Amino acid sequence: MNFSKKNEKNxxxxxxxxxxxxxxxSNNISSKKDKNKKILKKIFKFNKKILDIEKKIKEAPLRLLAKIENIKKEKKKENxxxxxxxITEFFKKFILILENINKIILIFPQLKNKNNSEIQGISLIQKSILEIIQKNKIKKxxxxxxxxxxxxxxxxxxNKIKKDKNYIIKEIIQVGYIFNQKILKKAIVKI
Known part of the structure; x- marks a missing residue:
């Protein structure tokens, strides 16, 4: 019996x-599984990063081309x-020349009637300027x-004017000019 008890104990x-x-x-296997899971997660993250980088590399030339195109469009608009x-500034100066010619002709009306070649020359210049103004769609x-x-x-x-009152122009002192919806010179008027 002793033997069987010993065997049993053994x-x-x-x-x-x-x-x-x-x-x-089991613990080793489970810890290896955890390690494997961690390694697999890291591999997955690296693969994802690699895919993202590859995508960015493929998109980079397209983005660059789009930026270049946008810059071209902006520069075109700016130009x-x-x-x-x-052109507007040029025409503003051009209008000043016309006004000075008009003043010269108004100051010397008596010379206009006589055969004065200087006044006739100035009148021709005035006529040429008026033609240029009409061709370029500058409106009075x-x-x-x-x-x-x-x-x-x-x-x-x-005179002091009230903002809410509608005033009618009674006399034009100097004609104004507009070009492409920009005022080159305001008209000077009496109301």
Whole structure:
């Protein structure tokens, strides 16, 4: 009996050792699984980063081309605006020359009637300038009978005016000019 008890005890010890070994193996396997999961997660993250980088590399030339195209469009708009403003400034100066010629002709009306070649030359210059103005669609503004508009008219007589009252232009002192919806010169009027 002794022998069977010893065997039984040995069997129990062996079973405990086997159970403990199984637990250790199980723990090892589970820790290896955790490590493998972590490694797989890292691999997945790296793969995702690689795909993102590849996508950015493929898109980079397209983005660059789009930026270049946008810059071209912006520069085109800027150039148009600069041209338009330069042309407007040029015509403003051109209008001043016309006004000075008109003043010369008004100052010397008696010379106009006589055969004065200087006045005739000035009149020809005036005519040429008026033709250029018409060809470039520069329009005169300010007519007798029109309603006064402070955006396009300037009052010659400095009476106080009420904002809510509609004033009618009685006389044009100097004609105004407009080009491409920009005022080159306001018309000077009496109301």
């Amino acid at each position: 069997d129990i010890k062996k079973k405990k050792k086997i159970n403990q070994s199984m637990k250790e193996i 148009k605006l600069i041209k338009k403003n330069k 503004i300010g007519k007798v009978g029109d309603k006064y508009n402070q955006n396009i008219h300037k009052i010659n007589n400095y």
